[in-house]
Amino acid sequence: MRIGVIGGGAWGTALAQVAASGGEPVLLWAREAEVVDTINIFHENRLFLPGAKLSPAIRATGDLADLIGMDALLVVAPAQHVRAVLGDIAVGETPLVLCAKGIEAGTGRLVGEVAAEAHPGAPIAVLSGPTFAHEVAKGLPTAVTLACADEALRDRLAARLAGPAFRTYASHDVIGAEIGGAVKNVLAIACGVVEGAGLGLNARAALIARGFAEMTRFGVARGGQAETLAGLSGLGDLVLTCSSTSSRNFSLGVGLGQGRAAAELLADRRTVAEGAFTAPVLQAEAAKARVEMPVTDAVCALLEGAPVGEVVRELLARPLRAETV
Numbered sequence: 001m002r003i004g005v006i007g008g009g010a011w012g013t014a015l016a017q018v019a020a021s022g023g024e025p026v027l028l029w030a031r032e033a034e035v036v037d038t039i040n041i042f043h044e045n046r047l048f049l050p051g052a053k054l055s056p057a058i059r060a061t062g063d064l065a066d067l068i069g070m071d072a073l074l075v076v077a078p079a080q081h082v083r084a085v086l087g088d089i090a091v092g093e094t095p096l097v098l099c100a101k102g103i104e105a106g107t108g109r110l111v112g113e114v115a116a117e118a119h120p121g122a123p124i125a126v127l128s129g130p131t132f133a134h135e136v137a138k139g140l141p142t143a144v145t146l147a148c149a150d151e152a153l154r155d156r157l158a159a160r161l162a163g164p165a166f167r168t169y170a171s172h173d174v175i176g177a178e179i180g181g182a183v184k185n186v187l188a189i190a191c192g193v194v195e196g197a198g199l200g201l202n203a204r205a206a207l208i209a210r211g212f213a214e215m216t217r218f219g220v221a222r223g224g225q226a227e228t229l230a231g232l233s234g235l236g237d238l239v240l241t242c243s244s245t246s247s248r249n250f251s252l253g254v255g256l257g258q259g260r261a262a263a264e265l266l267a268d269r270r271t272v273a274e275g276a277f278t279a280p281v282l283q284a285e286a287a288k289a290r291v292e293m294p295v296t297d298a299v300c301a302l303l304e305g306a307p308v309g310e311v312v313r314e315l316l317a318r319p320l321r322a323e324t325v
């Protein structure tokens with residue numbers, strides 16, 4: 001199965017490394033000439049994943065059309081750019097494995113829904129889980145959810161992408177797998193705020209648990225399964241990103257918690273903090289589905305510039321309730 005990768009950020013590069021781990025050729029498309037050049041010449045993505053030595057089996061291209069004819073395409077452009085990038089390539093019936101984590105602003109579509117609109121003939125799969133790119137690129141042990149409604153395709157993809165230190169767990173719940181990854185980015189910002197504002201570890205644990213409850217409420221309302229949300233792509237990724245400054249979303253939250261403005265923190269950022277873009281659209285989609293998401297609401301308020309103390313006071317002053325999802 002020849003694999004093409006759309007997107008030469010940190011995660012697309014790490015996934016190319018996974019796909020090339022057995023020596024099979026992998027073709028990666030990147031927007032930036034510097035990424036293409038440093039991968040082809042030095043076997044390193046010096047812009048987005050510096051320091052990771054890449055397999056010589058990975059070749060990079062700046063021409064999306066070179067990926068036509070691959071057996072499967074991993075789509076790893078940031079969520080807000082997936083529609084535009086997929087609009088630039090004719091994929092026909094080539095399976096698309098969505099690896100971005102977010103919800104499209106303006107439409108409220110999950111990335112898989114965007115891909116299905118762009119290419120109705122292409123089977124859709126989702127790869128998601130607790131996966132810092134720099135760890136995956138180093139070959140450190142990692143496990144992911146690989147979701148696809150077509151069982152035979154899912155098993156082929158799961159087998160092709162699995163490696164000695166990269167375990168793929170099969171699921172048929174594409175929506176659940178996507179929602180976990182999209183929502184955890186917003187919750188990771190909240191946990192970063194707790195860290196930045198010095199609110200303590202009890203508060204962080206409470207946010208993870210109650211954040212997981214709101215992720216589950218939203219996921220189930222959108223047709224995902226609670227079991228998927230409790231797995232690698234939901235709870236697993238939530239725990240990872242809510243506990244480390246390696247997370248761009250958590251780091252953004254740390255800055256907000258220290259009282260810095262979102263605009264300042266996001267300016268001149270080359271890397272993506274998906275939660276900042278997902279939070280407002282998630283809030284709007286939750287309102288449409290009549291799902292309460294107080295942590296998401298708090299993150300939206302902070303991104304809009306509300307003072308941390310005020311937002312935290314409001315969150316804590318909500319009426320007491322039963323501890324259910």
Ligand SMILES: NC(=O)C1=CN([C@@H]2O[C@H](COP(=O)(O)OP(=O)(O)OC[C@H]3O[C@@H](n4cnc5c(N)ncnc54)[C@H](O)[C@@H]3O)[C@@H](O)[C@H]2O)C=CC1
Pocket residue numbers: 007008009010011012013030031032048076077078079081085099100101102131132133134270271272274
């Ligand atoms: N970095 C990580 O550890 C992981 C990232 N992801 C997800 O993968 C997706 C991609 O993130 P990263 O690879 O980390 O990106 P990155 O932050 O390393 O790099 C930014 C990426 O955005 C692309 N980009 C910027 N403007 C663009 C535009 N106008 N059109 C198309 N592409 C544009 C750049 O070419 C580059 O590929 C995100 O949805 C992220 O949540 C998922 C798992 C792990």
Ligand SMILES: O=C(CO)COP(=O)(O)O
Pocket residue numbers: 101129130131132133185188237240241246247248249250272273274
């Ligand atoms: O999705 C990720 C790990 O699973 C990466 O998280 P950040 O985008 O917050 O860095």
